[in-house]
Amino acid sequence: MAPGTPASRRAxxxxxxxxxxxxxxxxxxQLIGAASFDATSRLADIRIPTLVIHGALDRIVxxxxxxxxxxxxxGARLVVFPDAGHVYTTDVPDxxxxxxxxxxxxxxxxxxxxxxRPRPANPVPGAEPHG
Numbered sequence: 001m002a003p004g005t006p007a008s009r010r011a012x013x014x015x016x017x018x019x020x021x022x023x024x025x026x027x028x029x030q031l032i033g034a035a036s037f038d039a040t041s042r043l044a045d046i047r048i049p050t051l052v053i054h055g056a057l058d059r060i061v062x063x064x065x066x067x068x069x070x071x072x073x074x075g076a077r078l079v080v081f082p083d084a085g086h087v088y089t090t091d092v093p094d095x096x097x098x099x100x101x102x103x104x105x106x107x108x109x110x111x112x113x114x115x116x117r118p119r120p121a122n123p124v125p126g127a128e129p130h131g
Contacts, residue, residue: 003057004083005091012090043072050076051103055084055091077103 022030050073054066063080070078079099084091 005085009090009093040068040072043069044074046073046076049103049107051100052076052078053088053096053099054078054080055086055088056080056082057085057091058088060086 050070052066052070052073054061054063056063066078066080070076081088081092081095084096089096
């Protein structure tokens with residue numbers, strides 16, 4: 001979480017983590033899977049509107065990974081929230097929701113055709129767009 005995340009939001013997230021905590025074996029499996037999985041070579045095969053959201057303060061997944069992901073998908077839109085960490089939905093929930101709604105609004109009415117590309121974003125203040 002980002003340093004500016006309100007204490008009440010942090011406490012809420014910690015309660016969820018405690019209720020849903022995986023076993024040690026499950027956590028190790030998740031870390032091993034995340035560290036060893038690489039689908040970079042298949043990103044160009046994605047032919048649907050794509051939104052990549054990332055927190056610049058993410059200490060788990062470096063921001064460069066979000067940039068690489070968005071750069072590998074034709075027409076992808078990248079939004080990086082400068083004051084958010086890995087759990088950007090807790091750190092900047094209103095801004096994150098606004099970006100998702102904007103993205104969905106931009107693609108609504110799409111026929112699902114592979115030639116459709118989303119319009120460039122009008123980012124929220126402080127967000128860094130790419131696309």
